[in-house]
Amino acid sequence: MAVATTRLKAAIGYSSHIGRRTENQDFAAACLADARSHHGLVAAVADGVGSRKGGRVAAELAVRSFIDDYLSQSEALSPQKTAGRALESINHWIHLQGIKDENLKGMACVFTGIVIKGRRLHSFHIGDTRLYRLREGAMGLLTRDHKPDGAETSNFITRAIGFDEAVRIDYRVHDVMPHDRLLLCSDGVHGKLNDTQIGNILAQRLSPDETAKKLIDLAMELGGDDNTTALVIDIFELPPATVKDLDAFIARLPMRDPPEVGEEVDGFKLEAMLSDGIYSRVFRARDLNEPRTVILKFPKPHNLQADTSARQAFVRETWVASRVQHIWIGSVLLLPPKRQTCLYVAQPYYEGETLEKRLSRKPAVSLTEGLDIAIKLAKALGSLHRAGVIHRDVKPDNIILLRDGGLKLLD
Missing domain, CATH: 1.10.510.10 (Transferase(Phosphotransferase) domain 1)
Known part of the structure; x- marks a missing residue:
């Protein structure tokens, strides 16, 4: 028997270039917590603005403090609370120093940080640094630049750590899957490379270090003169899904009337009905996306209470299958979130x-x-x-x- 590991496994790579500036005001770092800890992975990139010295100080302080403060907090607290508090404290200190210290006058930085805990990615974003995700060949931008409407290509930003006494943070929660590739970068990268160019390099699946360097090199070749920084993270393995994770996912899936033989559901061809009970209908189905036969179990809701009970039962069944792996126990197929459009459980056909x-x-x-x-x-x-x-x-x-x-x- 193998009980699924609680360990998050990932590889991290980094590269940065000063460009044609006199100082590199970018700063990035990442930390994968010890196997005995449940903090997961924390990473961040920041780009200094304001005075030359102050920009670098703000960027490095923001990244280091974000990581250190998060890892020093109790594992029981949510990433939103621990990381959010850290950023508020960092913003307060940087804002005051920019007022009090003449050498650091106007110091500030833009910032993007992430925490991967369990099977969720928490992002914290302020400014025009960016977070990208490559999944199954498709790349998506997970942050939005804080710039005036109609001025997306300008260097003017509307938010930064240190600008004001209070900081407005874009906080988002995303799902994360094995084989996801993440990129945190400064505007030196996305200011010279478009999303297609960035996606093509990420999709080559070189090592994280090689990928980060290739992004930086291409930005420089295309005339980049700004500080340029890329942090690449490959996700290899995730902890098993918790009941809370599965409940959140299943809650988003609508319950449909049970299908009939011959129908197609999410790329599965329903070939035969194996059982038609009071609470569920079970089919043997052929996967049209890959050569395999599966079992699909659809709930048969009768009322709101039955709907709730069916969801809870499906959550329990999926959670147990993800937690316990044994040669004599049936498994559940965890489908990509974008594939499954309604509530059912998929299992191998035995x-x-x-x-x-x-x-x-x-x-x-x-x-x-x-x-x-x-x-x-x-x-x-x-x-x-x-x-x-x-x-x-x-x-x-x-x-x-x-x-x-x-x-x-x-x-």
Whole structure:
């Protein structure tokens, strides 16, 4: 048995160039917390504005303090609260120093920071630094430049850390998936490279360090004269989804009337109905996007209470499958968020028969065969118990006897 790891696994790469300036006022850093911690990954990039010395001081202070303050707070607190407080404190200090210290007069910086905790990406954005995400070949910009309407190409910004006594932060929560690639960059990158050029380099899947350097080099080749900084993060593995994560995802999915054989749902062709119970309808389906056969289970809502119960049941089933991985336990297929448009559970299709059917046909189950089934089932239940999960519906109809002699405990 393998209980899914709580460890976030990622690779981080960085590159920066002074351009034709006398000082590099950009600053970026990242930290992947210790395996014993649940803080996850924190990263940030900042670009100084204002006086030459003050800009660099503001950028470095903002990034270092953001990371240090977040990691020093309790893991039980939300990233929004811990990181938000840190940025408010940083803004207050930088604003005061820009007033009191003549050498740092007008010091400020634009800033983009992220926290990846669990299976969520929390972004904190002020100014015109940027956060991009590459997923399955498609790139998206996850931040919005704070510039006057109609002046998107100008150097004028409307928000920065240190501008005012209070800071307005764009806080967003995004889903994150294995194989996502993230880019945090200063305007030295996106000011010279368009989104297509940036996306093409990210999609080459060079190492994070090589990718960051390639972005910087191309910006310089195209005449870049500003400080230019890129921080690239590759996500390899995520902790298992929590009940809260799954509940938030499933809550967004509408419940539809159960489909019929022959229909297509999210790229699945429904080929045969396997069961039509009071609470759900189950189909064998063919995946039109890749060569595999799957099982799709659709809820049958009757009223608001049934709707709520169905969602809770689907959350529990998906959470258990993501948390416990065992050779004798059926798994759940976690589909990309953009693919699934309604509420259902997808599972691999297991060739075989239920224990219920086996018990009803001849020849009768022999002692040897019965012991083999019992031992495998006991091991499956033992793995669930060690993970803190109690299966409340163990019955012959929820046990699949595979053609190769294996077994799968479902539901």
